[in-house]
Amino acid sequence: MCGIIGYIGRNNAIPLLIEGLKRLEYRGYDSAGIAFVKDGKIEVRRCTGKIRDLEAEIQGELINTKIGIGHTRWATHGRPSEENAHPHRADGIVVVHNGIIENYLPLKERLKREGHTFRSDTDTEVICHLINSYTKKGMELEEAVRAVLKEIRGAYALGILSEDEPDKVIAVRKDSPLVLGLGDGEFFLASDIPAFLSSTRDTIILGNAEMAVLTGDGIFLKDFDGNPIERAVETISWNPAMAERGGYKHFMLKEIYEQPRAIMDTLRGRFSLESGEVNIEEFGIGEEILRNTEKVFIVACGTSWHAALCGKNMIEGIARLQAEVDIASEFRYRQPIIRDNTLFIAITQSGETADTIAAQREAKRLGAKVLSICNVVGSTSSREADGVFYTHSGLEIGVASTKAFVSQLVALYLIAIALGRYRNNIDADMARSLLTDLMEIPEKVEWLLEMDNTYTNIARELFKARDFLYIGRGINYPIALEGALKLKEISYIHAEGYPAGEMKHGPIALIDEEIPVVVIAPRDNVYEKILSNIEEVKSRGGRVIALANTGDPIKDRTPFAIFVPESNHYLSPILFTIPLQLLAYHMAVLRGCDVDQPRNLAKSVTVE
Numbered sequence: 001m002c003g004i005i006g007y008i009g010r011n012n013a014i015p016l017l018i019e020g021l022k023r024l025e026y027r028g029y030d031s032a033g034i035a036f037v038k039d040g041k042i043e044v045r046r047c048t049g050k051i052r053d054l055e056a057e058i059q060g061e062l063i064n065t066k067i068g069i070g071h072t073r074w075a076t077h078g079r080p081s082e083e084n085a086h087p088h089r090a091d092g093i094v095v096v097h098n099g100i101i102e103n104y105l106p107l108k109e110r111l112k113r114e115g116h117t118f119r120s121d122t123d124t125e126v127i128c129h130l131i132n133s134y135t136k137k138g139m140e141l142e143e144a145v146r147a148v149l150k151e152i153r154g155a156y157a158l159g160i161l162s163e164d165e166p167d168k169v170i171a172v173r174k175d176s177p178l179v180l181g182l183g184d185g186e187f188f189l190a191s192d193i194p195a196f197l198s199s200t201r202d203t204i205i206l207g208n209a210e211m212a213v214l215t216g217d218g219i220f221l222k223d224f225d226g227n228p229i230e231r232a233v234e235t236i237s238w239n240p241a242m243a244e245r246g247g248y249k250h251f252m253l254k255e256i257y258e259q260p261r262a263i264m265d266t267l268r269g270r271f272s273l274e275s276g277e278v279n280i281e282e283f284g285i286g287e288e289i290l291r292n293t294e295k296v297f298i299v300a301c302g303t304s305w306h307a308a309l310c311g312k313n314m315i316e317g318i319a320r321l322q323a324e325v326d327i328a329s330e331f332r333y334r335q336p337i338i339r340d341n342t343l344f345i346a347i348t349q350s351g352e353t354a355d356t357i358a359a360q361r362e363a364k365r366l367g368a369k370v371l372s373i374c375n376v377v378g379s380t381s382s383r384e385a386d387g388v389f390y391t392h393s394g395l396e397i398g399v400a401s402t403k404a405f406v407s408q409l410v411a412l413y414l415i416a417i418a419l420g421r422y423r424n425n426i427d428a429d430m431a432r433s434l435l436t437d438l439m440e441i442p443e444k445v446e447w448l449l450e451m452d453n454t455y456t457n458i459a460r461e462l463f464k465a466r467d468f469l470y471i472g473r474g475i476n477y478p479i480a481l482e483g484a485l486k487l488k489e490i491s492y493i494h495a496e497g498y499p500a501g502e503m504k505h506g507p508i509a510l511i512d513e514e515i516p517v518v519v520i521a522p523r524d525n526v527y528e529k530i531l532s533n534i535e536e537v538k539s540r541g542g543r544v545i546a547l548a549n550t551g552d553p554i555k556d557r558t559p560f561a562i563f564v565p566e567s568n569h570y571l572s573p574i575l576f577t578i579p580l581q582l583l584a585y586h587m588a589v590l591r592g593c594d595v596d597q598p599r600n601l602a603k604s605v606t607v608e
Helices: 013-023 051-058 104-113 124-135 141-149 240-244 251-257 259-267 287-292 302-319 354-365 380-384 403-422 428-439 441-449 452-462 474-491 500-505 527-539 572-590
Strands: 003-009 031-038 041-048 067-073 088-090 093-101 154-162 168-174 179-182 186-190 202-205 210-215 218-223 295-300 323-327 342-348 369-374 387-390 467-472 494-499 516-521 543-549 560-564
Touching (some): 031 051, 041 051, 067 093, 124 141, 124 154, 302 323, 302 474, 342 354, 354 380, 369 380, 387 403, 516 572, 560 572
Parallel strands (some): 295 323, 295 342
Antiparallel strands (some): 093 154, 168 210
């Protein structure tokens, strides 16, 4: 999670860069910095801590510059430090970067052999030296950047300055967001529109695999081969509250649409496809602990408990290690048996959930090693745990959790792979296959988000229903629970989730023509059984909303069919979650409910 701001124009860049960084604080960060051109030279100011610390560092300096870039960093490669803070530089080339360069290590070794000296532990510094290596050969800045883009692999948004061409800023985007702002004689680049909204409402969204050259005369778009691109400028009409919501009607909707980015931010820097290994160093849980773990407890509340249930399937299936799941409020009152070599995983978005923290403390008292899966740096759960997996999903304001949930699923999946590798239950090839599937998930989520009209149309047909049933099997039974929870949280429709195999044990008595039944039906080893459940519902007059894999003939069984891309068994919960979130959202909106602040609920439950 990083924030980028860039400026070129007729006004002093420094206040605009600082203001832009402040507007990006919601993304989370541990250090900040700016670079600017002064008297033909590029100067860099950066520090760990807050933006106010950066302001204090430059306060009193007489700086009047018309061009600069800025950055807030949340550490992935290298600990938080001044050396690792952005912007990074190499002989007159300065870069800010959001994303991950997957092949930075071999590139770094090559550059070292060529005589380049590195001053940080980051992957970003490689970009500076690569550009510098090409400009030294006589290439102009744009040409050098395009040459570098052919060498690096990964996801990135870049802002680039050069002392040799101090009258331009280059912006580059591949799989990380970057937007451009067009003001009166001034031009911006940023990670998000609010960064420059006080100066202009005219924007261009930089497309994937595109670059932009910002000069005093305007913005020039090009593809990675240097071919010009034409794109219309969009003028947004947000009020301040809408700007904070990124133009979306509700925070929940914004956060649903942020999920591809949240997933990418959670997985970046966490594994190596080359070795098939998960990077566990930053978690603080050592290799020996994972190798010797004999049992896993996963404890959480609410939506995080549903993630825990999916995590049990992942850990037992991938790592072949016994896993037990508890609702946090029950764990410490049932006299749990904690033996040596027990790994206790606490899942809490805020890190302040009272019941989860109490369970975590009890597990630690009984001798377990504690790993917290948490979204908030410095929270109680993260401070008190032996190790922390920060999900980096960004600030979540909507009470009904969305992007934090899918990020937790990603975290559990990576933990399951790490346990499997260190316990020799999966080899490097299997790990690489599992990790490759994970890297495909953000694009598949994007595809699901583009199908929003499907969910809206179904919601219009069903939003007046008083009761819903959700059913699923195996790893997707918890997603039935999650879908039902989302619906009742924000729309106040009574909804219940069940394992599909339990239909005949009670829930089937409820089914009539007034009860819509949401069925999660991936093409897996119990597919035929879930089809039988659908027929049971239909024969009793129930209306079936079926979620199935793309191309499934299930559309012949119900007019309410939602199609989901295929992935491996353990990742299917992420994909089936997205339509259920949007289905609940649209029904709540149609019912006139307060989506972001549903009655009687709080974002973080900090009391028992």
